[in-house]
Amino acid sequence: MSRAGRKWEIVAGDLATPLGFRAAAAASGIKKAPGALDLALIFSDSPATQAAGVFTTNRVAAAPVLLSRRNLVESRGRCRAIVVNSGNANACTGKEGTHTAEETARAAAELLEIDPSQVLVASTGVIGVPLSPELILAQLPYLKEALSRESAAAVAQAILTTDTVSKTCVVRSVARGKPVHIAGIAKGAGMIHPHMATMLSFITTDAGMGERMLHNLLLAAVEDSFNRITVDGDTSTNDSLIALASGLAETTVVPGNESRAWFAEGLTLVCQTLAKMIARDGEGATRLVTVEVVGARSPLDAERAARAIANSPLVKTALAGANPNWGRIVCATGYSGAKFDPTRIDVSVNNLALCRKGVDAGFDDAVAHRELDQKEVLLRVDLHAGTSTANVWTCDFTRAYIDINASYRS
Amino acid sequence: MSRAGRKWEIVAGDLATPLGFRAAAAASGIKKAPGALDLALIFSDSPATQAAGVFTTNRVAAAPVLLSRRNLVESRGRCRAIVVNSGNANACTGKEGTHTAEETARAAAELLEIDPSQVLVASTGVIGVPLSPELILAQLPYLKEALSRESAAAVAQAILTTDTVSKTCVVRSVARGKPVHIAGIAKGAGMIHPHMATMLSFITTDAGMGERMLHNLLLAAVEDSFNRITVDGDTSTNDSLIALASGLAETTVVPGNESRAWFAEGLTLVCQTLAKMIARDGEGATRLVTVEVVGARSPLDAERAARAIANSPLVKTALAGANPNWGRIVCATGYSGAKFDPTRIDVSVNNLALCRKGVDAGFDDAVAHRELDQKEVLLRVDLHAGTSTANVWTCDFTRAYIDINASYRS
Numbered sequence: 001m002s003r004a005g006r007k008w009e010i011v012a013g014d015l016a017t018p019l020g021f022r023a024a025a026a027a028s029g030i031k032k033a034p035g036a037l038d039l040a041l042i043f044s045d046s047p048a049t050q051a052a053g054v055f056t057t058n059r060v061a062a063a064p065v066l067l068s069r070r071n072l073v074e075s076r077g078r079c080r081a082i083v084v085n086s087g088n089a090n091a092c093t094g095k096e097g098t099h100t101a102e103e104t105a106r107a108a109a110e111l112l113e114i115d116p117s118q119v120l121v122a123s124t125g126v127i128g129v130p131l132s133p134e135l136i137l138a139q140l141p142y143l144k145e146a147l148s149r150e151s152a153a154a155v156a157q158a159i160l161t162t163d164t165v166s167k168t169c170v171v172r173s174v175a176r177g178k179p180v181h182i183a184g185i186a187k188g189a190g191m192i193h194p195h196m197a198t199m200l201s202f203i204t205t206d207a208g209m210g211e212r213m214l215h216n217l218l219l220a221a222v223e224d225s226f227n228r229i230t231v232d233g234d235t236s237t238n239d240s241l242i243a244l245a246s247g248l249a250e251t252t253v254v255p256g257n258e259s260r261a262w263f264a265e266g267l268t269l270v271c272q273t274l275a276k277m278i279a280r281d282g283e284g285a286t287r288l289v290t291v292e293v294v295g296a297r298s299p300l301d302a303e304r305a306a307r308a309i310a311n312s313p314l315v316k317t318a319l320a321g322a323n324p325n326w327g328r329i330v331c332a333t334g335y336s337g338a339k340f341d342p343t344r345i346d347v348s349v350n351n352l353a354l355c356r357k358g359v360d361a362g363f364d365d366a367v368a369h370r371e372l373d374q375k376e377v378l379l380r381v382d383l384h385a386g387t388s389t390a391n392v393w394t395c396d397f398t399r400a401y402i403d404i405n406a407s408y409r410s
Numbered sequence: 411m412s413r414a415g416r417k418w419e420i421v422a423g424d425l426a427t428p429l430g431f432r433a434a435a436a437a438s439g440i441k442k443a444p445g446a447l448d449l450a451l452i453f454s455d456s457p458a459t460q461a462a463g464v465f466t467t468n469r470v471a472a473a474p475v476l477l478s479r480r481n482l483v484e485s486r487g488r489c490r491a492i493v494v495n496s497g498n499a500n501a502c503t504g505k506e507g508t509h510t511a512e513e514t515a516r517a518a519a520e521l522l523e524i525d526p527s528q529v530l531v532a533s534t535g536v537i538g539v540p541l542s543p544e545l546i547l548a549q550l551p552y553l554k555e556a557l558s559r560e561s562a563a564a565v566a567q568a569i570l571t572t573d574t575v576s577k578t579c580v581v582r583s584v585a586r587g588k589p590v591h592i593a594g595i596a597k598g599a600g601m602i603h604p605h606m607a608t609m610l611s612f613i614t615t616d617a618g619m620g621e622r623m624l625h626n627l628l629l630a631a632v633e634d635s636f637n638r639i640t641v642d643g644d645t646s647t648n649d650s651l652i653a654l655a656s657g658l659a660e661t662t663v664v665p666g667n668e669s670r671a672w673f674a675e676g677l678t679l680v681c682q683t684l685a686k687m688i689a690r691d692g693e694g695a696t697r698l699v700t701v702e703v704v705g706a707r708s709p710l711d712a713e714r715a716a717r718a719i720a721n722s723p724l725v726k727t728a729l730a731g732a733n734p735n736w737g738r739i740v741c742a743t744g745y746s747g748a749k750f751d752p753t754r755i756d757v758s759v760n761n762l763a764l765c766r767k768g769v770d771a772g773f774d775d776a777v778a779h780r781e782l783d784q785k786e787v788l789l790r791v792d793l794h795a796g797t798s799t800a801n802v803w804t805c806d807f808t809r810a811y812i813d814i815n816a817s818y819r820s
Contacts, residue, residue, distance in 0.1 A: 059744040060744030091741075092737055092752075092765070092769055126737070127735075128736060128765065128769070130770070313723070318815065318816065320816045321815075325537075326502075327502055327536070330537070331501075333470070334470030335467070339469075342471075357504070358502055359538070360538050398816075399809040399812045402811075405728065405731075
């Protein structure tokens with residue numbers, strides 16, 4: 001592989017841009033709004049496809065999460081299909097919920113002529129409301145017939161709930177003179193918190209690799225992307241990130257090879273781009289906020305401080321008002337558990353110093369307000385306690401978050 | 411002490427109801443609103459007075475917190491005066507802030523003819539804005555002259571910031587035929603989180619006891635009161651709880667004696683009553699919510715689950731809308747770290763079952779909405795995993811919280 005071929009660039013596309021994938025979406029009636037897309041099928045044509053998944057750490061995992069975890073093990077990562085619905089999370093739904101997930105996989109497998117263990121299932125939406133299999137089973141034959149590269153773009157729409165925009169990222173590189181693609185879609189707006197966010201994300205690539213390699217690369221990419229965003233500190237019952245690698249690009253990622261670092265870079269780019277899209281689209285959010293902590297004693301200290309700031313409702317409401325309230329940022333850093341000397345901490349927004357050595361930096365209020373009143377804001381905290389850094393992405397906390405969540409039953 | 415004398419009852423009163431205390435409040439101009447009370451002096455006449463304090467665990471502790479901690483040590487708990495201001499937290503204010511706290515203690519000590527180490531200082535309000543000593547020093551002579559039992563009631567008003575009501579609790583018991591009192595006031599509405607809340611609280615009693623006894627009793631009472639409330643998960647830079655015991659009631663609390671349990675009960679009653687008042691008055695709150703977790707494997711598991719539920723923005727916004735969204739409660743329990751079987755968990759509001767064995771209990775939506783649409787709500791979660799229990803008090807999360815905190819510079 002030539003040096004020149006190692007760069008990844010973001011390109012237009014969808015889940016079917018990588019070779020070997022087809023998909024389709026349908027309106028099954030799970031969502032109340034007539035004609036709303038709420039069901040999708042993603043399929044990989046290659047029998048050599050490898051799959052890997054990362055799922056919620058919540059003790060209360062939804063039926064589709066439990067089934068997908070099991071199928072990845074049973075099929076030894078040989079999964080080739082994903083059935084995903086929005087509008088109902090099929091969580092806290094007891095034995096009926098398990099039955100629905102299993103029936104979905106069984107029916108899809110029959111239509112696609114693969115083993116039921118090769119089908120993964122994902123759901124998102126309201127918790128605790130029964131989801132009967134009928135609406136899904138009724139649409140599966142149509143979805144199987146509709147599978148195409150052209151209809152894959154609609155899948156990003158079909159997985160949304162309170163999201164205001166669909167989220168897709170495709171990257172392209174060249175290896176041995178041939179193009180290689182990684183594509184990803186995601187949904188998530190509330191219940192967004194590391195380990196993991198309320199979040200579904202599906203990734204396809206035409207690079208080839210073993211199951212363990214794909215899983216390890218996925219875990220590493222998640223650590224620097226989906227595990228670095230927070231909207232409200234709630235970790236949902238349904239979080240699922242699933243990747244399928246068709247291997248049709250004739251490029252194989254192998255351990256120890258520089259191809260591993262190359263592919264990891266592309267995968268992390270896709271995951272980070274999607275993660276930032278989720279933070280930016282946080283329920284009621286008006287801005288994407290990058291919290292960057294530098295000068296920490298250890299990576300853990302940097303992460304603790306960044307997460308405490310990004311999770312603080314007081315910091316996030318101040319951000320909603322574009323209010324340069326650096327005292328709340330210092331306060332959150334203070335209770336984060338990170339070690340630092342309060343008389344050395346600096347805080348800035350974009351390039352404007354708000355706090356120097358723990359006290360007011362003497363900034364102009366109107367200027368600071370203008371710096372904060374942007375679609376993208378960088379909050380930078382220097383602890384002057386070491387050399388470690390960490391980034392976390394979050395959003396502001398507005399009245400609209402309350403309005404959405406006081407009424408939405410999820 | 412007779413058995414009959416061991417009961418505590420809540421009575422009308424203020425910090426000067428216990429024998430030996432006088433206080434006064436003034437409008438110093440720290441708060442912008444003309445005539446707003448923002449400064450107070452609390453004084454104990456008895457030279458035998460014992461003092462103890464519990465302060466914020468935030469690494470960024472305000473200047474008055476640092477000084478009060480030091481003075482309690484230096485005077486060996488012989489503090490007799492508290493100077494408290496609202497409107498400015500004197501936090502993140504550097505050397506000038508330290509100077510202001512020290513000057514305040516020095517000037518008060520001179521007027522009261524005690525040692526500067528016998529004066530405690532507390533501040534609450536905006537963070538990071540310089541607080542010069544002038545406004546305080548100008549009022550101290552007036553406050554010293556105004557010290558009386560009659561003017562003590564105004565102190566509960568003078569310590570407020572975004573609070574909507576003042577918070578006072580006085581309890582009375584009888585020992586050896588004579589009355590004994592414990593009185594407390596508190597402030598706090600936002601930045602409320604255990605260890606500790608943004609919160610000032612001052613307690614007076616005419617019972618007598620050693621410094622260590624008072625401190626230990628205070629720690630125990632905090633654990634079951636102020637450390638059990640949460641408004642927004644933010645732990646402030648200024649939290650201070652200070653108790654003064656004059657000893658003038660001629661009742662001495664001694665180790666190992668049943669008088670210790672008796673006094674602890676009264677002190678906990680005062681602290682719990684004040685803590686619930688704080689949760690009820692949470693910024694923008696419309697209801698006081700008691701989260702009760704039962705059937706946990708261990709006390710720690712019970713506490714973890716109760717805190718996760720009480721801190722969840724999704725649970726708290728659902729409470730704002732009186733929305734019986736038990737799925738979010740189960741979800742928060744699931745990520746709390748508490749061990750339980752998701753197919754055994756029960757959730758109820760007041761006495762109405764919302765979730766049984768992890769699935770919908772089949773309740774009537776309108777009835778559930780009515781149960782939730784109350785000034786006081788009990789959320790009960792039974793993990794069916796053991797016999798441990800824990801209570802945490804919180805409030806709902808409304809648009810008004812956002813409005814208050816998007817603009818208020820604290």
